[in-house]
Amino acid sequence: MNEMAKNKLDRILSKAGDVSFRRRVIRVFDYLDIQSGDVVLDCGCGEGFYTMTVKELYGDTCTVVSLDIDVDLIKKAQEWLGDGRNGGFVAASMLRIPFREKTFTKIIFSEVLEHVADDRAALAELKRVLADKGVIALTVPNHNYPLLWDPLNKVREWLGWGHFSKDNGFWGGLWAMHLRLYYERDLEAVVAASGFSILKRNFITHYSLPFNHMILYVGKRIGGVISLPMSLAKAMEKFEWQQEQRGFAQRCIGGVMGVIDFIDRFNDAVEDRSDISTVCIGMKLSKQDPGT
Secondary structure (H helix, E strand, O other): OOHHHHHHHHHHOOOOOOHHHHHHHHHHHHHHOOOOOOEEEEEOOOOOHHHHHHHHHHHHHOEEEEEEOOHHHHHHHHHHHOOOOOEEEEEOOOOOOOOOOOOEEEEEEEOOHHHOOOHHHHHHHHHHHEEEEEEEEEEEEEOOOOOOOOHHHHHHHHOOOOOOOOOOOOOOHHHOOOOOOEOHHHHHHHHHHOOEEEEEEEEEOOOOOOOHHHHHHHHHHHHHHOOOOHHHHHHHOHHHOOOOOOOHHHHHHHHHHHHHHHHHHHHHHOOOOOOOOOOEEEEEEEEOOOOO
8 A cells, every 4th residue: 555545544544433443444455455456345344434445545446345244234335435336235145245256356354254153154255256366354353352442351251250241232342243252373273274374464452441342332322322413423423534623522532532542552563463462363365375
């Protein structure tokens, strides 16, 4: 990614209060190194933030297909991004991706594998639609996560009590809606068994605010319960990254983001270390050489 694209990506992420999410996005685009003519699959696209970012950074020089099994999320993505020309939106299971073999040169697969019951089958299907020289940008939540990110579940696991229910968004913490988290060795085994080589790996976000997950959860829910002024809602919405922040409330949000940014800078020095706890693991994958 050139310097101009990096600077624009920083602006796009300016309203993302989740430091781990911001670092994941940066790492994903570093892994992909999208080029003119690439055909990109945003697998498990959700509301379409990665799709939007690809379009903002690369315009019509590449094609983006956005796939998710949740029809409501696809509709939400279409509301944010329009009708999906130069690619499109597809409501389908990632276990049965409706495209031919070797269709995609780049695949975004960020924070999805932990939701799929059969993770090896999911990776096998991605391998089927990945071009021979293609790349997958994979991120998953790390089972060796930091105490500060989710203190309650961390302490429960230390005591042998197990984590809170994944079905509880607040108490579930990092486990919320996740069938599993991954230790590095377990992720390596799944990736290798599915026929991929690991070209690069990173350990993303060690330092954060205490109870970071719960703060993010409550912040997201406030907007759904309380009718916020439009200007304030836009100041907190990552999709509205082009909207300037004005007014007292917006400046307060900017101050909080400044504190978050200060803490996050300490993560720069530890992203290559596997010996410390992090929120997630990132890997750049390619198909294994048949001769290996």
